[in-house]
Amino acid sequence: MAAQSRAQLFAQIRRDYRAGTTKRALKRKYHVAFETVEAALDSAFPQPRRPLPDRGSRLDQFKPLVDQWLRADLKAPRKQRHTAKRIFDRLRDEHDADVSYFIVKKYVAMRREEVRIEAGLGPSRLFVPQTHVPGAEAEVDFGDVTIELAGKLVVCSLFSFRLSFSGKAAHQVFASGGQEAFLEGHVHAFRVLGGLPVGKVRYDNLKAAIAQVLGFSRARKETERWTLFRSHYGLDAFYCQPGLEGAHEKGGVEGQVGWFRRNHFVPVPKVATLAELNEMVDAWDRSDDARRIGGRARTVGEMFAIEQPLLAPLPDEEFETGKWSHQRVDRYAQINVRTNRYSVPVRFASRKVSILLRASDLTVYDGRTQIARHERLPGKMEARLDLDHYLEALIRKPGAMPGATALEQARAAGRFTAVHDAWWDAVRRAHGDAEGTRALIEVLLLHRHMAHEHVVAGLTAALAVGAMTADAVALEARKAAEEHRTGEPTPLPDRAQLARQVGNVTSLTERRLRHQPLPDDTRPMPDMSKYDDLLPSRRRRRDQAGD
Structure with missing residues (x-):
């Protein structure tokens, strides 16, 4: 019976006894022993129940050994002391103890502090309340x-x-x-x-x-x-x-x-x-x-x-937290900063540049002109290459484009999309690998002065109609930019249908891709002799003949 309900029972027994109820009647009314009635009449405060005798456990014979290990821990390094799990494992492995982990954990939690106090070291945790002044610390x-x-x-x-x-x-x-x-x-x-x-x-x-x-x-x-x-x-x-x-x-x-x-x-x-x-x-x-x-x-x-x-006011100017350094760009158009490599535009290869290194990014300057900016790499011996930095070199060496590290990083970052790849495949089939890759690079150069989503929209539209030139992509990208600026679609009703009806579109590129040769042109070549008289050399000879 809980202490509170036992107190209520004692109060009821004492009240009924004062009202004239006999002890025997109280015993029958409340279904308690005669000793309980006597205890209630003797004192209004119930006596605590005697605790049950400790039944002991299988850990009893190993408790001196556990205490010995805990005392040895007082001189051991802090991170190399016994945990309850380690004590449990040692008892099982070294002494074949058939004990419960819960019993070991409970005993270790109780005895660890007692062992410290017995050794005169005091409690391991002691906190002193602190009061802090506003704005001070x-x-x-x-x-x-x-x-x-x-x-x-x-x-x-x-x-x-x-x-x-x-x-x-x-x-x-x-x-x-x-x-x-x-x-x-x-x-x-x-x-x-x-x-x-x-x-x-x-x-x-x-x-x-x-x-x-x-x-x-x-x-x-x-x-x-x-x-x-x-x-x-x-x-x-x-x-x-x-x-x-x-x-x-x-x-x-x-x-x-x-x-x-x-x-x-x-x-x-x-x-x-x-x-x-x-x-x-x-x-x-x-x-x-x-x-x-x-x-x-x-x-x-x-x-x-x-x-x-x-709080104290801040100074008028912030402290420049970045650190300046200077180094020469290598032949791969890269700089090495804290074991990591970052790219700069290829035209700055072999030139000395200035680097402002901050916690989250680094900025590269040629004189006072910013030429590159990268987010810092968290690891070591890594590289962060921007595909845009290598376009001038790739347009001269288009064969290096498919295996370029910068291209793989652009794909992984989502800047070189599946639409880019699809248009690249189509333009290479139409114009060959070298010229097709150069056309792609001309498209990638559009990203420098147009939004990424607009260029992707231009690629999508050009791919839908089989337009395999960078100029066509630029035109479609400008249309997408104009739509975004005005919020209204370009008034060309056929444009939305072209993407769904690619098979109905006839173009020279599509005919070449489908191996359908054009018919021979039997028209005669134009006569340009009359226009030859307009050339300066012809007029000069004619004037000299007249003289």
């Missing part, structure tokens, strides 16, 4: 996240900047956790928060910021660019103790990274670019303003509304 950390980027699973770095008072956090995903990502993440966070803390910002000893840890103190030798960045924004950095000892010093952001990863990166996001993913991350940050942290009475957004006006 923040914490920064990186965490790994796995995403499906363009169909490939890659591990990226999640940057997190969290205000300690409100819990408002700004996140961004980068291909790596290098210095460019570290600085760019700060700039993004300041832009989202609309200011920066007036007090300390807590950091790990990241290589992006720390060049050397000086002794056992908190003194650090900072990297040059991090010093310049802090000076520009007026940041006051607080560096936690290295290793496990300093993990609790910025526990808020440590938990924030894990919470954000579990709630927004499950299941694994599938995106085409990191820019697309970061737009999703910004939306997640805004939606998280409605959540409450722990038992707080206000939401994150409400707390941030209190804190935001107290």
